[in-house]
Amino acid sequence: MVPLVGGQAVSLFGDYIAFFSLPYFVLALTAEPLDLGLTAAAETLPMLLFGLIAGVILDRWRNLKGALVMVDVARSAVFAGLAVAAAGDAGSRFLVFGVAFTVGTLSVFFDSGLQTLMPSVIDDDMLIDANSQLAVARMATLSIGPLVAGILIALSGGFAIAFAINAATFLLSAAFLTAVRPVRDRPSAAGEAFRDSLVDGLRFLMGDRRLRWATLGGTFTNLVFQPLEALLVLFVVTEVLDQSADAVGDLTTVGTSIGVFYAINAGIGALGAAVAPRMSTRLPLGTMYVLGLFFVGGGFLALAIIGSFIAVIPAGLTFAGMAWVNVSLTTMRQRLTPPELLGRVIAASRTLAWLGLPLGAAVGGLIAGQVGVVPVYVGGSLFVLAIATALLGTALVRDPVMADPSGDPGVPPVQARGAA
Numbered sequence: 001m002v003p004l005v006g007g008q009a010v011s012l013f014g015d016y017i018a019f020f021s022l023p024y025f026v027l028a029l030t031a032e033p034l035d036l037g038l039t040a041a042a043e044t045l046p047m048l049l050f051g052l053i054a055g056v057i058l059d060r061w062r063n064l065k066g067a068l069v070m071v072d073v074a075r076s077a078v079f080a081g082l083a084v085a086a087a088g089d090a091g092s093r094f095l096v097f098g099v100a101f102t103v104g105t106l107s108v109f110f111d112s113g114l115q116t117l118m119p120s121v122i123d124d125d126m127l128i129d130a131n132s133q134l135a136v137a138r139m140a141t142l143s144i145g146p147l148v149a150g151i152l153i154a155l156s157g158g159f160a161i162a163f164a165i166n167a168a169t170f171l172l173s174a175a176f177l178t179a180v181r182p183v184r185d186r187p188s189a190a191g192e193a194f195r196d197s198l199v200d201g202l203r204f205l206m207g208d209r210r211l212r213w214a215t216l217g218g219t220f221t222n223l224v225f226q227p228l229e230a231l232l233v234l235f236v237v238t239e240v241l242d243q244s245a246d247a248v249g250d251l252t253t254v255g256t257s258i259g260v261f262y263a264i265n266a267g268i269g270a271l272g273a274a275v276a277p278r279m280s281t282r283l284p285l286g287t288m289y290v291l292g293l294f295f296v297g298g299g300f301l302a303l304a305i306i307g308s309f310i311a312v313i314p315a316g317l318t319f320a321g322m323a324w325v326n327v328s329l330t331t332m333r334q335r336l337t338p339p340e341l342l343g344r345v346i347a348a349s350r351t352l353a354w355l356g357l358p359l360g361a362a363v364g365g366l367i368a369g370q371v372g373v374v375p376v377y378v379g380g381s382l383f384v385l386a387i388a389t390a391l392l393g394t395a396l397v398r399d400p401v402m403a404d405p406s407g408d409p410g411v412p413p414v415q416a417r418g419a420a
Helices: 002-030 032-060 066-087 093-121 124-156 160-177 194-209 209-230 230-239 245-248 253-274 276-280 285-306 309-336 339-353 354-371 371-392 413-417
Strands: none
Touching: 002 032, 002 066, 002 093, 002 124, 002 160, 002 194, 002 253, 032 093, 032 194, 032 209, 032 230, 032 339, 032 354, 066 093, 066 124, 066 160, 066 309, 093 124, 093 354, 124 160, 124 253, 124 276, 124 309, 194 245, 194 339, 209 230, 209 309, 209 339, 209 354, 209 371, 209 413, 230 253, 230 309, 230 371, 253 309, 253 354, 276 285, 285 309, 285 371, 309 339, 354 371
16 A cells, blocks of 8 residues: 555655646736636546547556556656656646647546555555545645745746656656555456446446435536636635735746745645545544535635635635545445445446536636636535535435445445345
């Protein structure tokens, strides 16, 4: 488990340097909210185009670990190219859109593939710990990455060094993956027809009421949450720091201030992720999922209302809530799905959950350009709270799934796994 979590922690550190520097780069180029939304849309669109296909391919790949290593190397090459372009003042919004789409496509295979690989390299009773450690790593690197990126950009006066570091972290992630060793064999679906393989994954996903509601909850949440995440850098500049969008050209003062906001925000999120394993021993995973959504909606709503630097605290609750949502949903999929279907079910669930991302990002950026970012944050947060309330009456909460396989009340693991 250590090489897998350690490698992803390194990779996530680079991801969150890019999470900050890529939209910041776009703002420095154009200062247009719509371009922020289009960048996020370009990065998430590949999941809709290739997600289901990726699931079938993942379940047929015998050497899944080797394939993930190659994907990491490819992502490194893309960011290295962007670093060269930024160093030569050759950056443009269209180059950023292309990079976002390419990296998003590669990440479709890597992210679903990593979740598919985990049950074959980690014992069942350790999955919740591994997923929680990954969530902690995600939040911890989110607290460090943007701050480091802001300081690097401020000191160097440009974005090339930030993109180059992200490229290097993908290579380190690939090196860590090579040290991962299996604890059980992965079954293969290679003998099935491609169409039948794809349908089997969708059928199992939609046939389990808990996975179905969790996935659909993610679909509607992402529709409104994605523009809030994509516009966060603009919200911090205009509402928290009380600067105009054009102020992003001042890389020294504004960049460092944004990095500090992100660091505190994600640090609170990391604390929330760190308690997820302990909470999973007391709460069913579906209940954790719904509570996470309440944190997401309530945190960003408070951010919009307060509109000052102190709002970093409720904003941090949003990221803690997202950690709970991601940990609980990932573990439920791994717990309830037969091993031979895991790649397809994970990819199908992620594809359906991401349906709203490209549209939400583009439309949210367009609306923010017309009416400002505060109405977008208020409306989106209220919508997330409504989704969480609606899910309270579904099988996601009524039919509990525990993180520990021995703790499922009334639903033996074998029966749940064999429901296909």
